[in-house]
Amino acid sequence: MKRYILLLFFLTSVGLVRAQVQIQRPPEKTRLLFLLDASGSMYANWENSVRMDIAKAMLVELVDSLKVDQDLELALRVYGHQYNLRYKNCQDSKLEVPFAPANHDRLIAKLRQIQPSGVTPIAYSLEQAANDFTNDPEYRNLIIIITDGIESCGGDPCAVSLSLQEKNIFLKPFVIGLGMDNDYRDEFACVGQYFDAKNVNDFRLVLDDILKQSLETTTVSVELLGTDNQPTETNVNVTFYNNFTKAPIYDFVHYRDAQGRPDSVVLDAVLSYDVVVNTIPPVIKRNVIFEGGKHNVLPIKSPQGSLQLSQRGHTEYDKGVNALIRQHGKQEILNVQSVASAEKYLAGTYDIEVLTLPKTYFKDVKIEYGQTTNLTIPGPGVLNANIVTKGYGSIYKVHENGFQEWVYDLNADETRFTMALQPGNYKMVFRAERSFGSKYTEVKEFKIDSGSTVSVKFFGP
Structure with missing residues (x-):
């Protein structure tokens, strides 16, 4: 009975682990907040009308068209509309229509009532917008800022936007500039993705583009190219980082099917990405923007080869042998x-430091695409040291040109030890603790051959 219970617990645990595996993709539901500028400058003429009237008419048309989307909730926050410009009220920002299902008519009615009046507290409005969204992992939170001017209340919209994105309050905002000067582009590039609507037709096209990025499914295939520019690499972890906040968003282990075709993954086109192919060293493509509502192909050159390290007798080293790759x-x-392992590296030239005793170096090692580079490290021999009394000293390797390379400092409390050493000529220099004078230093020379054992004794005074 006990065995049956343990088996049942094991199977249940396995089931739970499997149930936790989820496909990485954006949430299907979206909350979209319109942050509308109703400052006094929105009374300015634009083509044959007034900026505010055009903005309201476009938004009314857009909101009406979104009634059919059951996975989308809308809200409206307005700033600069409650106080006249002469009051300079930098907290003039209000959530006029909160998120709710089927609130389109209410939002349209409110839009028609809005009249421009005051200042432009963009930073403050973004801070307040953080409270407009509820924390629900089934939704992605988006903001569309529609404005004709920059911050006028001394706030820092860039810092606020970045902070709230880092806290996952909302994704990178869209900013639509209505008839603004090109110089303002840099002012808003740090807030979110900026679109310049120089005229009414541009405004309509920008809104359509944003909806594609926001609401339509976007897929991506990453092609990992070899030196021949063919997509032959695979089974490498590819990480998509938020280019704005630098946070990792997706991790995929690359896959190619039996015909060699890379598969597709679903990504959020609202974000721009730094795409990192986690080869050694990594390959990075920065600030990648995917076109929303379509399939994107991202080629990244990342040819790899393998490095095989071998050493007969490496187990003679107590902790094994590692190599530092640069x-x-x-x-x-x-x-x-x-x-005694093989690992993949990006095709290129490397310097390798093997942590034998003494260290073994390989310079200018070429690793070629699709090939295995084999490095064989000479096998060590073994030194048995027997010292009658405690003392101080070191071991040196003596090279053919007479150069003396320090290898190891003796432990003053050890009188017997065994260690692996690489082949070569050595000397051990020792002075007993109870020898009162440098002149009593003893020197013993010895040779280490691969696979051999050498004994060295010091008798002391």
Whole structure:
């Protein structure tokens, strides 16, 4: 009975783990907040009408068209409409229509009532907008800012926008500038994705473009190219980072089917991405924007080869042997690879430092696309040291040119030890603790061959 219960618990646990595996994709439901500028400048003429009248008419048309989308909820926040410009009220921002299902007619009615009046507190309005959204993982939160001017209340819309995105309050906002100067583009680039509507037709096209990015399914295939520009690489983790907040959004282990075709993944086209192919070293494509509502293909050159490290007798080292892998001429350690293993690296030239005793170096090692580079490290021998009394000293490797390379400092409390050393000529320099004078230093020379054992004894005074 006990065995049956344990088996049932195991099967249930496995089932729970499997149930937790989810397909990575954006939530299907969306909350979209319109943040509308109703400051006094929106009374300005634009083509044959007034900016505010055109903005309201376009939004009314848009909201009416969205009634059929059951996975979308809308809300309206307006700033600059409650107080006259002479009051300079920098908290003039109000959620006029909160999120709710089927609130389209209410939102349209409110839009028709809005009249421009005051200042432009964009930063404050963004801060308040954080309270307009509820925390619900089934929804993605979006903002469309429609404005004809920059912040006029001394706030920092860029800092507020970044902070709220980092807290996952909402995704990167869309900013539509109505008839604004090109110089304002830089002012809003740090707030979100900026669109310049120079005329009424541009405004309509921008709204359509934003809806595609926001509401239509977007798919991406990542093609990992070899040096021949063919999409032959696969089984590499590819990470999509939010280019704005630098947070990782998606992690996919790349897949190609039996015909060699990379599969498609669903992504959120609202964001711009830094796409990182996690080869060693990684390959990065920055600020990638995918076209919403269609299939995108992203080619990234990431040819790999393999490095195989071998050493007979590496188990003689108590902790095994590792190698530090660096790109040629650089100090940064890319990877720590154990001997008797093979790992993939981006095709290129590398410097390799093997942590034998003493260290073994390989410079300008070429790893070629689709090939395996084999490096064989000479096998070590073993030194048995027997010291009658405690003392101090070191082991040095003596090179053919007479150069003496420090290898190891003796432990003053150890009188017997065994260690693996690479083949070569060595000397051990030792002075007993109870020897009162440097002149009592002893030196013993010895040779290590691969697979051999050498004994060295010091008798002391």
